[in-house]
Amino acid sequence: MRGFNxxxxxxxxSLHNVASRSSYENFxxxxxxxxxxxxxxxxxxxxxxxxxxxxxxxxxxxxxxxxKNYDAQLDSDKNGNADxxxxxxxxxxxxxxxxxxxxxxxxxxxxxxxxxxxxxxxxKGEANATCGGMLIYIKPRGREETERSVMQKWRExxxxxxxxxxxxxxxxxxxxxxxxxxxxxxxxxxxPYKVRHMPICLLHLxxxxxxxxxxxxxxxxxxxxxxxxxxxxxx
Numbered sequence: 001m002r003g004f005n006x007x008x009x010x011x012x013x014s015l016h017n018v019a020s021r022s023s024y025e026n027f028x029x030x031x032x033x034x035x036x037x038x039x040x041x042x043x044x045x046x047x048x049x050x051x052x053x054x055x056x057x058x059x060x061x062x063x064x065x066x067x068k069n070y071d072a073q074l075d076s077d078k079n080g081n082a083d084x085x086x087x088x089x090x091x092x093x094x095x096x097x098x099x100x101x102x103x104x105x106x107x108x109x110x111x112x113x114x115x116x117x118x119x120x121x122x123x124k125g126e127a128n129a130t131c132g133g134m135l136i137y138i139k140p141r142g143r144e145e146t147e148r149s150v151m152q153k154w155r156e157x158x159x160x161x162x163x164x165x166x167x168x169x170x171x172x173x174x175x176x177x178x179x180x181x182x183x184x185x186x187x188x189x190x191x192p193y194k195v196r197h198m199p200i201c202l203l204h205l206x207x208x209x210x211x212x213x214x215x216x217x218x219x220x221x222x223x224x225x226x227x228x229x230x231x232x233x234x235x
Contacts, residue, residue, distance in 0.1 A: 027091045028131050031070070032175050032196060035133075038064040039200045047204040050139065057137050057200075058083050058097045082122040083135070092129035094122050100150055102139035108157040111136065115158075118195065125189030132193070138201040142227025147178065147201035154197065155180055167192070 038061055042049060049057055058074060062084055065072040071088060075081040082094035098114040099106050111134070118132050138150050155170065162168045166185040173179035173196060180197040205221055206214075212221075 024091050024128050027088055034068050036176050046202050050202050054097045054099055090128045093131055095133035095135050097135040099137045101141045101145055108154055125186045130193055132195050134195055134197040136199045138199055140203045142224055144229040147199050151199055
């Protein structure tokens, strides 16, 4: 008779714990691979995520991290903490979530506010917490706002802030080419702090015959097709 530790789920759990605790680099790589899988699964439910704000979308990420045996915390009440934090002692990672686009017309200045919070408020410069993440929930307002174009313009926006961000550098993400990785000198430690910018693009406007005729999409479709990309963002 097999014991609990012989079950595949228990073996996976044990391997997960060993891999995540062996080094900070392994912890981060495993976390990012799991986040990419979570994002991919969430995309299948885009229609259900679209009405949600940052807290609701972050809740889904948090709950999936918990299901994968991460010690993850969610600041659902906005108590001045990072939106999502993951601790696997002695390692720590924090993530700040921001919407781009949507009905409130959030733009790059809004994303940058989250980036500043992550790098200057929530991150304390500890040796085993040298990485963080920007969780960018893209809600395209028009055809011009694809995931690719939004991330490219976000990079350009950060590049223009190089005089404000000490030792800002960019690099490709080896795990997922759709993500952006930046590093800068941490203002407390004096050591590099690395941020992975992770997009999840949420758009559901089916263009088949039934989709075009469905009343529930009419308002969103009209707004999407009439969006002026030159209009100034509210935030």
